[in-house]
Amino acid sequence: MNKVVDGAAEALARARIADGATIMAGGFGLCGIPENCISALHDAGVKNLTVISNNCGVDDFGLGILLQARQIRKMVSSYVGENAEFERQYLADELELELTPQGTLAERIRAAAAGIPAFYTPTAVGTPLGEGKETRDFDGRTYLMEQALPADFAIVKAHLGDTSGNLVYRKTARNFNPMMAQAGKFTIAEVEQLVPVGAIDPDHVHTPGVYIDVIFEGRNYEKRIEQRTTRARA
Secondary structure (H helix, E strand, O other), X not given: OOOEOOOHHHHXXXXXXXXXXXXXXXXXXXXXXXXXXXXXXXXXXXOOEEEEOOOOOEOOEOOHHHHHOOOEEEEEEOOOOOOHHHHHHHHOOOOEEEEOOHHHXXXXXXXXXXXXXXXXXXXXXXXXXXXXXXXXXXXXXEEEEEEXXXXXXXXXXXXXXXXXXXXXXXXXXXXXXXXXXXXXXEEEEEEEEEEOOOOOXXXXXXXXXXXXXXXXXXXXXXXXXXXXXXXXOO
């Protein structure tokens, strides 16, 4: 199978993402997000999506553009504090939210990738996030059972990729992207630079190509800064 496609629109067409799909979107804040795939989802007009992502971008960028267009029905996230439209939709009961502690979110995704159906964690015991969940004591400490979190599709962003789908992430972009690439039933990878097989040192590969279904070289990355903090000049 030839994994290389011309761009995000062709990748979505090959994946056949339809209304009601569950999609994992990699990245951390606005770092390492699959900008091209998000824009293509917006242009395709697919709706009633369940999106699994650490956060939901900002009002006019990243996943926030899908939220503005009312294409997202439910978010599974750990941090939602940078998006006013997210807050408005949630408080108006227009958006379903499954709030998940960040480490738990990462482990639920990793468990899905590893074929582990559930695991126990002490995080959120005795809080509203733990209500209704099965608990069990180990060595005198109470743990919650959390279920794995699979998805129909994963859209991820890497700094470097080869035509077989081997990926290398850069710094903070390595948060969530690698585990999501493995957990999606169909994974689309967009990369800043696409190189021939053999151009990447095997020891430098973060995501092996076996997990990637299609790959393309992205264009026109903005790489916005989520919160710009500067110090006054002396």
